Amino acid sequence: MALTKASLAEMLFDELGLNKRESKEFVEQFFEEVRVALEDGDDVKLSGFGNFILRSKSERPGRNPKTGEEIPISARRVVTFRPGQKLKARVEAYAGNQQ
Amino acid sequence: MTKSDLIEALAESQSHLALRDVELAVKGVLERMSQSLAGGDRIEIRGFGSFSLHFRPPRMGRNPKSGDAVALSGKYVPHFKPGKELRERVNSRFVSDESSGATPEARTGTDD
Numbered sequence: 001m002a003l004t005k006a007s008l009a010e011m012l013f014d015e016l017g018l019n020k021r022e023s024k025e026f027v028e029q030f031f032e033e034v035r036v037a038l039e040d041g042d043d044v045k046l047s048g049f050g051n052f053i054l055r056s057k058s059e060r061p062g063r064n065p066k067t068g069e070e071i072p073i074s075a076r077r078v079v080t081f082r083p084g085q086k087l088k089a090r091v092e093a094y095a096g097n098q099q
Numbered sequence: 100m101t102k103s104d105l106i107e108a109l110a111e112s113q114s115h116l117a118l119r120d121v122e123l124a125v126k127g128v129l130e131r132m133s134q135s136l137a138g139g140d141r142i143e144i145r146g147f148g149s150f151s152l153h154f155r156p157p158r159m160g161r162n163p164k165s166g167d168a169v170a171l172s173g174k175y176v177p178h179f180k181p182g183k184e185l186r187e188r189v190n191s192r193f194v195s196d197e198s199s200g201a202t203p204e205a206r207t208g209t210d211d
Contacts, residue, residue, distance in 0.1 A: 002149075003135040003142040011131050012124055018116070026113060026124055031147045033108045037100040039188045044100045049129045050177070054189065077193035078186070081150075081179030090137040091152060092174045 005031075038079050050083040102129075136177050146184040153178045 005027045012023035034052065037044050044052040055078055062073035083091070100108075102125065110121045132150070135142050142150040152175040160171045181189070 001140070003132065003140055005144055008128055008131055011127060015127060016120060016123055018120070018124065022113070022116065026109070026116070027128065029109060029112055030105075030125065030128055031144055033105055033112075034100075035147065035185055035188055037104075038185070039192055041192065042100050044105070046102050046105070046129060048102075049133060050179075052179075056193070074194075076190050079181050079189050081177070083177040087133050087136065087177055090133060091177050094137055094139050094152070094175055 041077075046084075048084055048086045050081055050087055053080050053082055054078070055080055139175075144182070146182055148179055148181040148185055150177055150179050152176065 005024075008027045009020070009023040012018045012026060013020055016023075018026060034044050038052060038054060041054060043054055046052075057076050057078060059075045060073050061070060063070055106118075106122050106125050109125065110116070110118050113121060116124075132142055136150060136152065139152060141152075155174050155176055157173040158171050160169050161167065162169055
């Protein structure tokens with residue numbers, strides 16, 4: 001089962017004793033603060049977890065895969081995630097007990 | 100923005116919570132997310148994005164010092180796919196900043 005906002009709120013309720021409403025609101029606001037920073041052009045660096053980095057892409061040629069028609073892909077800003085050392089090491093360890 | 104900036108921002112918006120609780124909650128959320136990925140589980144946050152694992156197949160690498168070939172086993176790496184809302188919001192300010200100096204947004208001039 002995938003981890004969702006509901007499971008994070010439940011964890012705050014169970015482990016930190018925030019009430020249900022506070023927990024739900026906290027999780028919502030947690031991701032909203034990260035979105036606001038990125039929207040403002042600010043990279044987000046969460047040590048131990050990873051960095052959300054903004055990259056500006058210039059316009060490039062593209063194609064409509066259905067019709068084959070050429071259409072330019074406009075310049076845009078995108079967010080990428082670079083996992084931190086600690087998270088990478090923890091995830092890598094999972095490969096062992098998988099296959 | 101760093102983790103401590105995030106804690107500060109949340110302490111301000113969630114002013115009914117003690118700073119210590121906000122700190123524990125931020126660390127708790129990140130730890131829970133790490134645990135989930137470390138256990139091979141996806142994370143799905145609507146409006147933000149999803150985290151999953153991508154498999155990197157085994158390959159031959161090289162010791163950069165000696166030049167010897169070394170077998171590297173396959174591994175999993177975390178992968179993030181931004182959700183629709185995040186994608187649009189990250190790009191919206193950028194597009195309007197690019198197209199004209201006169202952005203009809205409340206906060207102008209102080210970016211970058």
